Amino acid sequence: MKILQVFSLISTLLATSEVPDLNIPNQIHLHSQDLHISNQIHSLRPLSGSCSHDIPGLSCSSWRLAVETNNIIGWTTVPEECENYVGNYMLGQHYRNDSKVVADVALAHAKSMNLTGDGKDIWVFDVDETTLSNVPYYASNGFGTTPYNSTLFNEWVKEGKAPALPESLKLYKNLLSLGIKVVFLTGRREHTRNSTATNLKEAGYHTWEKLILKNSTYYSEVEYKSNERKQLEENGYRIIGNMGDQWSDLLGTNAGIRTFKLPDPMYYVS
Numbered sequence: 501m502k503i504l505q506v507f508s509l510i511s512t513l514l515a516t517s518e519v520p521d522l523n524i525p526n527q528i529h530l531h532s533q534d535l536h537i538s539n540q541i542h543s544l545r546p547l548s549g550s551c552s553h554d555i556p557g558l559s560c561s562s563w564r565l566a567v568e569t570n571n572i573i574g575w576t577t578v579p580e581e582c583e584n585y586v587g588n589y590m591l592g593q594h595y596r597n598d599s600k601v602v603a604d605v606a607l608a609h610a611k612s613m614n615l616t617g618d619g620k621d622i623w624v625f626d627v628d629e630t631t632l633s634n635v636p637y638y639a640s641n642g643f644g645t646t647p648y649n650s651t652l653f654n655e656w657v658k659e660g661k662a663p664a665l666p667e668s669l670k671l672y673k674n675l676l677s678l679g680i681k682v683v684f685l686t687g688r689r690e691h692t693r694n695s696t697a698t699n700l701k702e703a704g705y706h707t708w709e710k711l712i713l714k715n716s717t718y719y720s721e722v723e724y725k726s727n728e729r730k731q732l733e734e735n736g737y738r739i740i741g742n743m744g745d746q747w748s749d750l751l752g753t754n755a756g757i758r759t760f761k762l763p764d765p766m767y768y769v770s
Contacts, residue, residue, distance in 0.1 A: 560585035564765045570747045575768050578644035586765050587643040590635050596667070598763045603667040606741055606760045607674050613740055613757070615679055622709060622737045623675050624729065624756060626744035627686035627696065629764045631672065632662040632703060644766035657692050660699035668743070668762070669704050680740055681709040685728055685749075687769065690715040721769050726752030 560582040566572040578586050589595050615621050625631050637656040638644060656662075672682060682705075688696055690713045697711055710732075718724035729739060730753060739756030742749070745764035 564589070567765050567768070568761070568763055573747075573768070574770060577647055578642075578766065580645050583643050583645045586645075587639070590638070590643060590766065595763060599665060599667040602743075602760050602762050603671040606743060606758075607671055609758050609760075610675055610678055610680060610740060615740075616738075617679060619681065620737050621679065621740050622681045622683050622732065623740055624683050624685050624732075624742040625668070625672070626746070626749045627684055627688060627700070628662075629665075629745035629766070630743055630749070630762055631665060631668050631684065631705060632699060633665050634662055636661070636663070638766050648767060654692065657688065657699075658695045660695040660702065662699055662703065664703035664705070665762075671743075672705060676707070682707075683710045683712065683732065683737075684708055685712045685725055686714070687721055687724070688713050721746070721748035722752040725749060726754055729754035729756070 560579070563572070563579065563582060564586070567575070610623070613621070628634055634653075634656065637653065641649075641652070675682060684700065684705075686696065693711070693713055696713065700708075700711075712728050714724060716724075718727070725748065729742070732739065733754050739754070741758050741760060742756035743760040743762065744750055745762045746769045747761065748769050750759040750761060
């Protein structure tokens with residue numbers, strides 16, 4: 501019930517938020533002061549102190565930087581003292597701005613390519629926190645401060661209500677206009693295919709070349725995604741770009757001409 505209430509409120513915010521440069525349904529455009537959850541989320545701002553005063557949250561921005569640059573690896577949960585910081589980041593304009601920078605650079609790269617027009621130029625997108633946002637789920641589950649619960653998360657996935665990340669959706673549409681086909685390569689399991697496909701379409705991703713889900717057990721996400729990208733290239737596809745929120749989306753073999761890392765300080769996938 502709690503997650504439904506939170507999602508209902510977030511959906512209302514998505515529908516009423518003003519975004520002058522886009523007209524995209526199901527957008528993430530949230531403000532922390534509008535979301536009432538159990539733990540207060542404070543304004544994102546630099547913290548400073550003197551006289552050796554210990555100020556909670558002082559190191560959270562540094563922790564996020566280390567996570568995004570893959571210097572901190574193998575972590576399982578967000579530090580408890582960083583819940584408010586991460587929550588406010590994910591709900592605020594900072595996250596949106598960071599995502600926009602990545603999407604703009606990705607589009608510039610795509611436009612610079614000498615495309616063949618033979619239908620074999622593709623762009624590989626991850627799904628979770630790359631094209632679809634699970635912020636409504638994580639807002640009710642501590643923004644990554646609690647251990648991952650596959651049962652709860654799969655229930656959320658089956659609902660098929662994840663909104664689009666607006667900057668990724670804009671990039672997706674621009675790539676299609678350039679003649680680049682899209683492949684979704686996700687760590688979601690095969691049994692979620694129907695709900696994932698429906699969710700993507702309802703969020704604005706109406707067409708794709710392939711939707712690849714995990715149907716075998718691999719040692720790691722890097723192995724799984726490397727193998728799937730290899731198969732794409734063996735079938736004659738050229739990976740113009742590869743975008744994901746996890747380093748495991750981008751590392752390994754057959755990663756494409758360029759890779760693009762979107763921000764995600766909520767969880768780590770090895």
